[in-house]
Amino acid sequence: MNQCSEDLNATQALDRKQRLKDLIEANRSIQNRLTVQSVEDTLNELSNVVKKSDIIHGEGSVTDRAEHTSEVMRDVQLLKMNHELMSKVFQQSSLMGFFSEQIYQNAIRQTVARQGDDDWTPFTEIACNIARMARAKSTMLGAYKVELKERAVKERQQRRKAEQAAEKRPECVDKLSRQDKGAKKVNIVHKQLAQMFKTNNNQPIPYYKLVIDPKNFMNTVENAFQIAFLVHDNRIAIETGDDNYPQVRLIRSDEVNAVKETTQAICTLNLEKCREMIIFYDITEPMLVIENSEDE
Structure with missing residues (x-):
């Protein structure tokens, strides 16, 4: 009986994940x-997505989600995308004159103004109907101070990052001997990229899909470093793709001489971002493999 229940829960979780994926699309x-x-059509469609998301969120239990964390990640990703889309709608509405801070201020003033005095009771009633009580648990340690331990942990993390960054990027990869480990790694990545672009008709490759190793975060960081070196050497370029995330493409021969300096850009890369992109691009295996190719 327990096995049947587990199979049913797994099937339901898989169904919820697929429905969440459809809502993300x-x-x-x-x-x-x-x-x-129109803004009205956009808001209606977004409202429909949110309502369907709420229905999915109400299904299952906390235990189910604890056992199927990928469902939670997909749910969080959808929530974030809905918030970002809502922000874009407000921005577009402001530019088109449909919504402005002045209109918002006037609406608040009309709601609270009562015979010359401000009465915030209507807003209080709205807030009470919407707000939910936050459940919190107090620690049995009380006000126990952990600043020293936290400081020590941060110092160790900073030292570790400094050691990882100690391996200097080779100034000119082509002219270095094969004995230089840094040059080897860059050459390995460049060789793999050249093959990928050739196979894919030189089409751009999503940056996060390229660098992320879903099973090893340190490999992901290493891949990001090597890609940065290749960008600096004008071998590849990173641009914004159709999905508003960075993508990598080969540098054309006419660009090599035209572009004298590279432009710096910041791409967020942490565990949370990696988990989000693994779900976003459905990454199951790493595209770049450095360690297993070093001795080739």
């Missing part, structure tokens, strides 16, 4: 049509 579709349809 629906959100992307709304974003693509953001500039060509």
Whole structure:
């Protein structure tokens, strides 16, 4: 009986994940049509996505989600995308004159103004109907101080990052001997990239999909370093793709001489971002493999 129950829970979790994935695709579709349809249509479609998301969120139990963390990640990703899309809608509405801070201020003033005095009771009633009590648990340690331990942990983390960054990037990869480990890694990555682009008709590759190793975060960091070195050497370029995330492409021969200096950019890369991108691009295996190729 227990086995049947577990199988049922797994099937339901898989169904919820697929429905969340469909809603994520629906959100992307709304974003693509953001500039060509009315604000009202966009808000109606977004409202429909949110309502369906709420229905999915109400299904299952906390235990189910603890056992299927990928479902939670997909749920969080959808929530984030909905918030970002709502922000874009407000921004677009402001530019088109549909919504402005002045209109918002006037609406508040009309709501609270009562015979010359401000009465915030209407807002209180709205807030009480919407707000939910936050459940919190107090620690049995009381006000126990852990600043010294936290400081020591941060110092160790900073030293570790400094040691990892100690391996200096080779100034010119082509002219270094094969005995230089730094040059070897860059050459290995460049060789793999050249093959990938050739196989893919030189089409751009999503940056996060390229660098992320879903099973090893340190490999992901290493891949990001090597890609940065290649960008600095004008071998590849990183640009914004259609999904608003960075993508990597080969540098054309006419660009090599035209571009004298590279432009610095910041791409967030932490465990949380990696988990989000693993779900976003459905990454199951790393595209770049450095360690196993070093002796080739």
